[in-house]
Amino acid sequence: MLEAINLDKSFADKKVLNDLSFVVQSGEIMCLLGANGAGKSTTLNVFLNFLQPDSGKALIDGLDVHRDANTKDKLVYLPEQVNLYQEFNAIDNLKYLASLSGLSVTTEQIHAALDETGLEQNARQQSLKSYSKGMRQKVGIAFAIIREAKVLLLDEPTSGLDPSATLEFIRIIQQLADKGAAILMVTHDFYCAHTLADKIGIMDKGTLLTLIENKNLPLASLEQKYHELISGKTPIKKVS
Numbered sequence: 001m002l003e004a005i006n007l008d009k010s011f012a013d014k015k016v017l018n019d020l021s022f023v024v025q026s027g028e029i030m031c032l033l034g035a036n037g038a039g040k041s042t043t044l045n046v047f048l049n050f051l052q053p054d055s056g057k058a059l060i061d062g063l064d065v066h067r068d069a070n071t072k073d074k075l076v077y078l079p080e081q082v083n084l085y086q087e088f089n090a091i092d093n094l095k096y097l098a099s100l101s102g103l104s105v106t107t108e109q110i111h112a113a114l115d116e117t118g119l120e121q122n123a124r125q126q127s128l129k130s131y132s133k134g135m136r137q138k139v140g141i142a143f144a145i146i147r148e149a150k151v152l153l154l155d156e157p158t159s160g161l162d163p164s165a166t167l168e169f170i171r172i173i174q175q176l177a178d179k180g181a182a183i184l185m186v187t188h189d190f191y192c193a194h195t196l197a198d199k200i201g202i203m204d205k206g207t208l209l210t211l212i213e214n215k216n217l218p219l220a221s222l223e224q225k226y227h228e229l230i231s232g233k234t235p236i237k238k239v240s
């Protein structure tokens with residue numbers, strides 16, 4: 001479980017998080033939408049303990065990420081570009097990442113995790129230099145599976161993915177949530193947010209303007225609500 005409680009953060013005199021509160025339960029997926037500069041990545045950075053909030057708390061399973069080092073063992077973060085070690089293949093990358101986390105994993109366990117992500121067998125021995133964004137992401141997600149991450153933080157995971165890769169990504173992330181992970185995803189991708197999220201937060205200038213329970217909400221209504229909230233304008237309708 002992931003919880004933001006009244007988070008405030010300013011850089012110089014610019015407020016970038018303003019009394020931000022939300023909860024992502026185990027098994028739940030929350031997406032954060034918002035314009036560039038709204039404070040979405042800053043929110044992730046606070047949970048990653050890269051940034052200290054000025055006030056408020058960021059909790060993982062009830063523990064304050066800025067006070068309890070154990071919280072970092074519970075989460076896996078996938079940045080927009082999952083780079084890892086370019087010269088290593090997928091298996092060696094995962095062995096190395098696991099060893100850095102103090103985990104001992106067998107090659108069979110690594111293959112089992114990669115099977116869940118759908119990374120093709122014949123790619124697994126190739127160095128990551130030859131991988132597409134979607135393939136790198138699968139290696140990152142396999143690490144989350146190996147680590148049995150309770151919390152997954154994702155920053156714009158579908159930017160640059162083709163539609164089939166996006167669908168496959170959605171399938172894998174849904175599986176991780178079904179197994180009990182709490183997932184917080186920053187995205188500009190309405191389709192992905194609409195398809196995956198249990199709830200969608202729309203942020204602007206550090207404030208969570210609304211939190212939408214994404215049950216039976218048509219995609220067009222989500223887009224319309226976003227544009228109304230962010231720009232005060234309704235999207236242009238197609239002329240048929």
Ligand SMILES: Nc1ncnc2c1ncn2[C@@H]1O[C@H](COP(=O)(O)OP(=O)(O)OP(=O)(O)O)[C@@H](O)[C@H]1O
Pocket residue numbers: 011016034035036037038039040041042043
């Ligand atoms: N380390 C920093 N020092 C100063 N200002 C920062 C720092 N990090 C972020 N900011 C500012 O905080 C604001 C929020 O940035 P943030 O990256 O969280 O936005 P975002 O919603 O993730 O945007 P995008 O969609 O473009 O990724 C921006 O105005 C940004 O310039």
